[in-house]
Amino acid sequence: MAGTSHPLFARVYERLSVAMDRAGVAEHRRALVAGLRGRVVEVGCGNGRMFAHYPPEVTEVVAVEPEPRLRAAAEVAAGSAPVPVRVIDGVAEALPLGDEEFDAAVVSLVLCSVHDQAAALAEAARVLRPGGSLRFFEHVVAERPGALRRVQRLVDATIWPRLFGGCHSGRDTLAAIAAAGFTVDDVHRFRFPPSGPGSPSSHHVRGSATLAGRAPTSHERMTGQPWDASYADGPAPWDVGRPQREVVRLADEGRFAGTVLDAGCGTGENALYVAARGLPVLGVDVAESALAMARRKAEERGIAAEFAVADALHLERLGRTFGTVLDCGLFHTFDGDERLRYVAGLAAVTEAGGTLHLVCFSDEGPATGPHPVSREDLRAAFTAGRGWRITSLEPGRVETRFHDDGAPAWIATIARV
Ligand SMILES: C[S@@+](CC[C@H](N)C(=O)[O-])C[C@H]1O[C@@H](n2cnc3c(N)ncnc32)[C@H](O)[C@@H]1O
Numbered sequence: 001m002a003g004t005s006h007p008l009f010a011r012v013y014e015r016l017s018v019a020m021d022r023a024g025v026a027e028h029r030r031a032l033v034a035g036l037r038g039r040v041v042e043v044g045c046g047n048g049r050m051f052a053h054y055p056p057e058v059t060e061v062v063a064v065e066p067e068p069r070l071r072a073a074a075e076v077a078a079g080s081a082p083v084p085v086r087v088i089d090g091v092a093e094a095l096p097l098g099d100e101e102f103d104a105a106v107v108s109l110v111l112c113s114v115h116d117q118a119a120a121l122a123e124a125a126r127v128l129r130p131g132g133s134l135r136f137f138e139h140v141v142a143e144r145p146g147a148l149r150r151v152q153r154l155v156d157a158t159i160w161p162r163l164f165g166g167c168h169s170g171r172d173t174l175a176a177i178a179a180a181g182f183t184v185d186d187v188h189r190f191r192f193p194p195s196g197p198g199s200p201s202s203h204h205v206r207g208s209a210t211l212a213g214r215a216p217t218s219h220e221r222m223t224g225q226p227w228d229a230s231y232a233d234g235p236a237p238w239d240v241g242r243p244q245r246e247v248v249r250l251a252d253e254g255r256f257a258g259t260v261l262d263a264g265c266g267t268g269e270n271a272l273y274v275a276a277r278g279l280p281v282l283g284v285d286v287a288e289s290a291l292a293m294a295r296r297k298a299e300e301r302g303i304a305a306e307f308a309v310a311d312a313l314h315l316e317r318l319g320r321t322f323g324t325v326l327d328c329g330l331f332h333t334f335d336g337d338e339r340l341r342y343v344a345g346l347a348a349v350t351e352a353g354g355t356l357h358l359v360c361f362s363d364e365g366p367a368t369g370p371h372p373v374s375r376e377d378l379r380a381a382f383t384a385g386r387g388w389r390i391t392s393l394e395p396g397r398v399e400t401r402f403h404d405d406g407a408p409a410w411i412a413t414i415a416r417v
Helices: 008-031 068-079 117-127 149-156 171-180 218-225 229-231 245-250 269-276 289-299 312-318 336-349 375-382
Strands: 038-043 058-064 085-088 102-108 130-137 182-191 203-211 258-262 282-286 307-308 322-328 349-362 388-398 407-416
Touching: 008 068, 008 130, 008 203, 008 245, 038 085, 038 117, 058 203, 102 117, 102 203, 102 218, 117 171, 117 203, 130 171, 130 182, 149 307, 149 336, 149 407, 171 182, 171 203, 203 245, 218 388, 245 269, 245 388, 245 407, 258 269, 269 282, 289 307, 312 336, 322 336, 336 375, 349 388, 375 388, 375 407
Parallel strands: 038 058, 038 102, 058 085, 102 130, 258 282, 258 322, 282 307, 322 349
Antiparallel strands: 130 203, 182 203, 349 407, 388 407
């Protein structure tokens, strides 16, 4: 219901929110978004009282607000926010945003007044990436049955929503969050205002919840653990602590051009090597721990490279295209169906005339690595019908921590036609 207008409530709320912040809400706002990073959607941003609290690791806030007066005030607040904030018109039940675009969603005193809580939470889940975080600060139903709950029911059925811009004093918001597929990780319950007689809207919760993750890939099912776990106890077997020899050679020969995507970038050695040569590079991976290490290395070495969580089985969701794509050690971890999905996503993000460099274990020679791939496997995956032409397919080596001189590999250069 974009365009929802509550002019009187909006005017009152603009003053009330300032007073509430002074009375202690500002501290809850700061705690609500502490530790967030990446892209954040703030649903129902009101007059933008949250904006001042976003930490610098947040790269963009998209703030959605349907009430025109509050939205105008939010636009003003966005101008002095410490992180980039874009304010847009829209309602929580139908966010004008794409799927899986955000690392986190923030709702602050919003789920009490949306028309349809379940629909609003389903929308938050839709725009979050798998494993994304929901931060909530809401007033809710009294924790225990009793007189206050009865009062909450009574006022919600009568005057409360009319007086307070559609607000309901006693919704069971935590149950709704869980029903929408989130796991509530932590909840802080408190009364606000902290002293005084209390009112139907004085029971608050502040906390975070995590959206269920993506389905495990065939490799994860086989090993029985998520990719992230490979990075937990010391270096992973493929993480040789420097760029792969074959990638260095390709980069030194000038075979990377345009904006570069490193799919399954791990701890980023290859991406950083290419970025150090002056090209814009995005490394994506499903392993958050690996990305954290990659970001740390980039900072320590003073190299500009971007690292983001993304599922290579849905590269099209990146919504970007690249002149060169590198896959060093990812393709071979996928099974038949996954390979088809992966190749389709690669086609979506590789510019026409662009290049994919693929380094994978081969099935030729002694001491083959896990997941050996044959020439035929590669030819079957990268066909003209799917928009590809293999321009060279050479034997090479993939270095690992358990081979003295690497394992047999294919170095494939594949053109996007
Ligand atoms: C063998 S490692 C290679 C890492 C890096 N490219 C290198 O050469 O050191 C494979 C990487 O792919 C990542 N990965 C596996 N499945 C993925 C998926 N569906 N989407 C994105 N990354 C994935 C893993 O987390 C892991 O970091």
